[in-house]
Amino acid sequence: MGRITETIKVLIIVNVLFFIGTLMSEDVSYRLFSLFYFESPNFQFWQPITHMFMHGGFMHLLFNMYALWAFGSPLEQQWGRNKFLFFYFSAGLGAALIHTLVNYFQFHSGFDALSALGASDTEIWNLLNATVEPGSYREISDITVSASQQFFGAWNIPAVGASGAIYGVLVAFGLMYPNAELMLIFLPIPIKAKYFIPALLLLDLFSGVTGFSVFGQNIANWAHIGGALFGFIMAYYWKKNSFDQHRWN
Numbered sequence: 001m002g003r004i005t006e007t008i009k010v011l012i013i014v015n016v017l018f019f020i021g022t023l024m025s026e027d028v029s030y031r032l033f034s035l036f037y038f039e040s041p042n043f044q045f046w047q048p049i050t051h052m053f054m055h056g057g058f059m060h061l062l063f064n065m066y067a068l069w070a071f072g073s074p075l076e077q078q079w080g081r082n083k084f085l086f087f088y089f090s091a092g093l094g095a096a097l098i099h100t101l102v103n104y105f106q107f108h109s110g111f112d113a114l115s116a117l118g119a120s121d122t123e124i125w126n127l128l129n130a131t132v133e134p135g136s137y138r139e140i141s142d143i144t145v146s147a148s149q150q151f152f153g154a155w156n157i158p159a160v161g162a163s164g165a166i167y168g169v170l171v172a173f174g175l176m177y178p179n180a181e182l183m184l185i186f187l188p189i190p191i192k193a194k195y196f197i198p199a200l201l202l203l204d205l206f207s208g209v210t211g212f213s214v215f216g217q218n219i220a221n222w223a224h225i226g227g228a229l230f231g232f233i234m235a236y237y238w239k240k241n242s243f244d245q246h247r248w249n
Contacts, residue, residue, distance in 0.1 A: 095164020168231025
């Protein structure tokens with residue numbers, strides 16, 4: 001690992017400042033800057049950007065900032081500041097988009113299921129507005145617990161964290177440096193990036209499809225996959241075309 005680059009340093013400082021701000025005004029900060037489902041009254045147009053600087057706890061912040069430094073600095077050195085920033089925020093917005101699309105499907109699947117059981121739109125909205133605590137849900141007869149969790153979760157669990165953008169950075173690092181050896185805290189043997197990063201994505205895909213989270217509860221697996229997908233598209237295109245030969249300073 002090399003030195004920290006200037007853009008990475010600024011991104012880390014901004015993330016830390018946001019985290020300190022949330023400690024001082026947690027409820028207000030999370031309501032304003034987390035990414036809520038777009039049909040929620042808590043949604044604001046700036047949240048697809050600001051949610052990238054919000055984190056759910058110190059360890060969440062620490063792991064993301066470590067990954068940003070370790071994998072982002074080599075990319076900024078190769079691409080230059082402006083190109084890296086374009087990539088980083090594009091991957092983060094791509095993550096937000098995929099996360100929102102999955103939420104849309106899960107929310108409206110639950111809404112339609114309740115309608116099919118005879119509930120009126122007003123009754124469903126009243127039920128949603130009475131179940132607003134993050135992670136809370138109602139068990140409903142004739143609807144599976146998993147479907148209920150997805151329905152209410154899409155509505156009342158906002159997304160926070162730089163993980164989507166960082167998954168884009170991870171994939172780009174794997175494309176640029178496929179034989180770089182990575183050492184994991186929980187698996188202290190060197191693993192090449194071209195093996196480690198696809199394995200990590202497969203775990204996220206498994207968790208997203210099955211609902212069984214390998215890394216813990218309330219992990220936005222589809223945001224990870226979205227950031228990785230958009231990151232792969234951009235990095236692959238740049239690597240195969242002349243953009244890879246130029247730095248945007």
